[in-house]
Every structure is written in C-alpha cells, then in structure tokens.
Amino acid sequence: MKKILVTGALGQIGTELVPYLRDKYGPENIIASSRRVKDGCEGITGGGPFELLDITNREAVRSVIKKHGVDSVYHLASMLSATGEDNPQALWDVNMNGLINILEEARQQSCSIFFPSSIAVFGPDSPKDKTPQDTVTRPTSIYGVSKISGELLCDYYHKKYGLDIRGLRYPGVISSAAMPGGGTTDYAVHIFYDAIKKGSYTCFLEENSSIDMIYMPDVLEGAVKLMEADPAKLQHRNAFNVSAITVTPKELAAEIKKHIPGFNIDYDIDPVRQAIADSWPNSLDDSAARREWGWDPQYDLKMMTEDMLRELGKKLQ
Ligand SMILES: NC(=O)c1ccc[n+]([C@@H]2O[C@H](COP(=O)([O-])OP(=O)(O)OC[C@H]3O[C@@H](n4cnc5c(N)ncnc54)[C@H](O)[C@@H]3O)[C@@H](O)[C@H]2O)c1
Secondary structure, three states: OOOEEEEOOOOOOHHHHHHHHHHHHOHHHEEEEEOOOOOOOHHHHHOOOEEEOOOOOHHHHHHHHHHHOOOEEEEOOOOOHHHHHHOHHHHHHHHHHHHHHHHHHHHHOOOEEEOOEEHHHOOOOOOOOOEOOOOOOOOOOHHHHHHHHHHHHHHHHHHHHOOOEEOEEEOEEEOOOOOOOOOOOOHHHHHHHHHHHOOEEEEOOOOOOOEEEEEHHHHHHHHHHHHHOOHHHOOOOOOEEOOOEEEOHHHHHHHHHOOOOOOEEEEOOOHHHHHHHHHOOOOEOOHHHHHHHOOOOOOOHHHHHHHHHHHHHHHOO
16 A cells, blocks of 8 residues: 655645545555645645655654655655855755655655656757757756756665665646746746736746746646556656746746737846756757657647646636
C-alpha cells in the first residue's frame, strides 16, 4: 500500500496534487505537509493526514516519514525563481539543504521520490528553440542553479544508492485553484484574474517573451504517470522535459480577448524577471518523455484558456 508524503503541499501545485492523490490512493494514504498553515487551505489540512513540516529540519523530516510509514515522497517544497533572486541564501537552504534532507531520509527509510525540476535549468548558452532533453545546462538564476544541482544530486543518489527518484522539468504552470508562488511565469496566471476582475492587465514581461506553459490537469497526470511508469523503459528517469503550450504574453492576451473582447494588455517590464525569462528556452523538446513513458498532455492554448476562464469565473463570482 502506498503512503505518500507531499512536501510544500499548500503551494500552487500541492493545492491540486493533494486532492488528486487522495482521490487516487485514498485520503488516509496521503500525508500533506507544509511549513506553515494559512487561511483558505482547510481542504488540504483537513481532508486527510496533515503535518507541519519544515524540510530544512532533518529530524522533523525523519520523524514524519517514520510516523506515517511513508514509502513515497512528492517533494514540492521550494523557493521559486523571482523570490529566490531577492534572497539567494534562503533559496539555497530550502532548495538544496531541504532536498538533501529528503534524499537522506528516503535512502534510510526506502522511499521513492518525485522531484519537480524546471526549465530554469537552462541558460543563455542552451539552444533556444525546441531545447533538447540533453544539452547545455548553465543557468544564471540562483533558482536554476539549485534545480540543476538538485537534478544531479537525484541522479547521484539513484546511481550510488539505487534510490527510485523520478522527475520532470516543468515549464510555467497555469492553474486556477491557488496563486503561483513567486516565479517568472506567474504572469500567465495573474492575467486571467485581472482579465475577469478588471478587464485589463499590466504584464511584467515583454509582449514577445516566449516561454512554454502547462495546465494543471496535465501537471498532475504527468507526475503520477511518471511515478507509475515501468522503470525498465526509463532511460532518463529524472529531469524529463515536458511541455504543452508555447506562448507569449501577446498571444495569451489575444486568446483571452476571444472571450473578453474589451480585454486590454499593457506592459511595465520588471528587469529581474525579464532577464530570467530571456535566459530560458523559447520552447522545449519533450520527445524523450513522450517516448519513454507516454507523456501526452491534453490541454492546448485554446482548451486551457476556456477552462481557466470557466473555473475562475465560478471562483471570483
Ligand atoms: N509553478 C511553476 O510554474 C513551476 C514550474 C517549474 C517547476 N516548479 C516546481 O514545482 C514545485 C512546486 O512548485 P509550486 O509552484 O507549487 O511552488 P509554490 O511556491 O507555490 O509552493 C511551494 C511551497 O513550498 C513551501 N516551502 C518553502 N520553504 C519550505 C520549507 N523550508 N519547508 C516546507 N515547505 C516550504 C512554500 O511555503 C510553498 O507553499 C517546486 O519544486 C517548483 O520549483 C513549479
């Protein structure tokens, strides 16, 4: 029987991953955890086992894994790209020391791990278009440095200790349940809220900044599909490029305009986030994920936009 610990469970992805896993494996088998509790998260903190857990505290990680007989960890707790640039040391502590705590306890207590990486592992020297699975990865943001280091550490633990660690490089995640947590692609969520509430949006990235995106249902399905894939078919195991939608702010605004004809976008560029975006790929080649474990995202730009406007329309009534 699976006993799954989810770290960082109250973030953008955890808010939807926890209910998805509870539906799939039974609420009693999913232990949601977070460093602190906030208002509006009662569905996660109350719908099954929940633990307050700071992943930088090794003892606490050990004790939660032991207490619940955890055999699998979806390790979501992290600082993201934009907030990380404000405090690189704090990001390193959470993203690297936190990951080492999870890896060490997983090694000692025989757990498998899902580790989400990011397109932030790529940098200005990586090919920009259809960026390959295996290519130059020399990121320039502290977030990217932590993610590529994390990928390498996961590979090391698999090779040295045989730990079953799998992971994806997510592009920007678009979703309606929780707000994004301080990343460079947050505009692609904020734009929907402002389109519905104000009919206009001021974007912090340039109109032609192309970055890949993925809609939450594909995020959830992809994670579980990879964790359940036949290991014999996985040549990479870890750090798979995945993508679904290649889009610029201008193109996303045009799609929204089809539903909200008066919608208007203007631009007030944030140099920090623009520099990060400029260092990332325009689009990704995710053929390794498609080939090795059947990655097959369902949501394109049109379907995602329709669904986001429908879901947020209900939420913001
Ligand atoms: N959302 C995206 O666009 C995106 C894209 C690529 C990769 N990812 C990766 O997916 C994972 C989840 O991302 P998300 O968007 O849900 O992030 P998020 O910022 O919304 O959530 C992360 C959660 O981790 C928590 N956290 C931070 N420090 C912690 C600590 N010391 N102990 C315990 N919890 C702590 C935060 O409070 C937050 O709730 C991260 O690893 C992220 O790097 C996300």
